Amino acid sequence: MAPPQFTNSNGQPIPEPFATQRVGQHGPLLLQDFNLIDSLAHFDRERIPERVVHAKGSGAYGVFEVTDDITDIVGSAFLDTVGKKTRIFTRFSTVGGEAGSADTARDPRGFATKFYTEEGNLDLVYNNTPVFFIRDPSKFPHFIHTQKRNPETHLKDANMFWDYLTSNPESVHQVSILFSDRGTPASYREMNGYSGHTYKWSNKKGEWHYVQVHFISDQGIKTLNNEEAGALAGSNPDYAQEDLFKNIAAGNFPSWTAYVQTMTAEQAKAAPFSVFDLTKVWPHGDYPLRRFGKFTLNENPKNYFAEVEQAAFSPAHTVPYMEPSADPVLQSRLFSYSDTHRHRLGANYTQIPVNCPVTGRVYNPHMRDGAMNVNGNLGATPNYLATSNPIEFREYALQEDQEVWHGAATPFHWKATDDEWKQATALYNVLKKYPNQQAHLAHNVAVHVSAADASIQDRVFEYFTKVHPELGAAIRKETLELSPRK
Ligand code: HEM
Secondary structure (H helix, E strand, O other): OOOOEEEEEOOOEEEOOOEEEEOOOOEEOOOOOHHHHHHHHHHHHOOOOOOOOOOOOEEEEEEEOOOOOOOOOOOOHHHHOOOEEEEEEEEEOOOOOOOOOOOOOOOOOOEEEEEEEEEEEEEEEEEEEOOOOOOOOHHHHHHHHOOOOOOOOOOOOOOHHHHHHHHHHHHHHHHHHHHHHHOOOOOEEEEEEEEOOOEEEOOEEEEEEEEEHHHOOOOOOEEOOOOOOOHHHOOOOOOHHHHHHHHHHOOOOOEEEEEEEEEEEEHHHOOOOOOOOOOOOOOOOOOEEEEEEEEEEOOOOOOOHHHHHHHOOOOOOOOEEEEEEEOHHHHHHHHHHHHHHHHHOOOOHHOHHHHOOOOOOOOOOOOOOOOOOOOOOOOOOOOOOOOOOOOOOOOOOOOOOOOOOOOOOOOOOOOOOOOHHHHHHHHHHHHHHOOOHHHHHHHHHHHHHHOHHHHHHHHHHHHHHHHHHHHHHHHHHHHOOOOOOO
């Protein structure tokens, strides 16, 4: 095949790419030199805003396959037949760091998957931890600011980090996971994904359940210890990107098995925690995991910017028979993601190929125009809905016994109670089964908090003493060794 011909962005063939039009041989440049101006002006505009969180990430395509019949729980078409396959795109990420930050940072990992189904795109925008730091969504920007940089010093700041967390103790379950070695996964391949939130799935009869989804890594869970993660952050900040890309390129395709936990409305009323509380897990013994699928990542993107940077996931991108629950953090996320995509990528972000639903599925007559409209803009078809413009509207089974909410608009802050520590304590007790993991949790906290002021350290000792007195004491001992008090 002949090599491609070099042109400017207008397609005009250019014989000499490095030539610039000058007055005489060494004089000033000419404004008429479109080739130079075109080239510099495009370069000047190469950057788009990075994601406000989850800026550093890696992505790959793959395939999801239904392994077990689940039609008694959910009516979505892509799950209606055992063996049915759906193309997917998954993006993994860290949360707090900038686009060039280290992959092995202590941080939750994002695990977002887009399913290109025949009923539109389903985005499952999950993390590698089954719980989260907050359950009041208005805390999210405050919380994230404390994990990022101090506005004055522009440094990561152990004081504001722990000041926030100890002031908001509903965070303790997630913080205990984060400071265990699970906070530094060995790779994106060797970690699980969790919905965290409760969602609502219904079947074609209209019967609905609350659900939590788990993607369990078929590679098993592997973690780094604090020092290994720190060393890799220096020697190879793109460690996880390299691991994912090279494994897929070598044909060593990672896979995950998908499970669902279900609860009826009656079970939810009787549960010892609220299903809308994102800081709590559903114990597996009480709510068993039911397998329904498996997915494999088997294709690297050809272009990182086009496919990974421009990927736009949103919990609001859903398909028939899958709905959000009333979890307030989830409800807020339904707004926030598409809002940020419109800012980051533009009003027509769903036309970008990686975000585009399966060809031919989108028909919404009034959604026209806007910046970067590149798909033909629905041609000559009417740009409004009316009786002279016949359109088919698909109906779904209405849910039976729907949730009913009553009451005046009420400001509600879901304040922490003594209950917050119970599941964190249970987690700490489980860690005993894994060699050194209780000690690593104490060590990982101590190393981090030793950079904080004494008054903040004291609050951290108290916070973890409520998880377990032995943990609080171990953190106190090592912190004071690392940062002796005068
Ligand atoms: C009120 C709470 C939250 C808000 C306001 C929020 C907001 C955001 C925003 C604005 C982004 C950047 C999206 C983009 O630019 O494309 C993002 C990314 C992300 N969030 Fe959240 N988030 C919240 C909680 C959560 C929770 C609880 C989870 C997991 C259970 C989560 C998982 C993710 C993931 C995986 C990404 C990266 C998506 C990607 O790979 O592009 N977030 N979030």
